[in-house]
Amino acid sequence: MKLATFTHAGSTRIGVVEGDEILDLAAVAPELPREMCALLAAGPAALARARQACAAARHRLPLAAVRLEAPILRPPKFLAIGINYADHVAVDDVSVRDWQLRVPTWTMGKSFDTHGPIGPWITTPDEVGDPHALRLAPS
Secondary structure, three states: OEEEEEEEOOEEEEEEEEOOEEEEHHHHOOOOOOOHHHHHHOOHHHHHHHHHHOOOOOOEEEHHHOEEOOOOOOOOOOOOOOOOOOOOOOOOOOOOHHHHOOOOOOOHHHOOOOOOOOOOOEEOHHHHOOHHHOOOOOO
8 A cells, every 4th residue: 555644625634545546544434543653553453444445436536636745744853874875965865964064973964854755655565575676766
């Protein structure tokens, strides 16, 4: 499954992306948590219920009609140090270089609240396959 947080008609909620549509979990499975961290914390039973809800033909919205948010709206703090990966400057580096160069360690320049870009959705393990065979590429 591809789990997403989205906003539509002034309301932010979670859903399942399938093709060019998103299934509104709040509408089709109101017993599930309405926020991504709570859904994930609810464990395998909640994810199984979300998967089961995907059979619903209604309560789907075109992706073009919603605004995808970060899947986790308020992620915990990300802490990073310089040169985690050899290609970090070329793949999604959001370091604040001017700040980073003013302090004795590089941690601060890499750890601002907005420095953990994720998304546009969370893909569950059943869709990933072998995680050791994944290839990261710039978008």
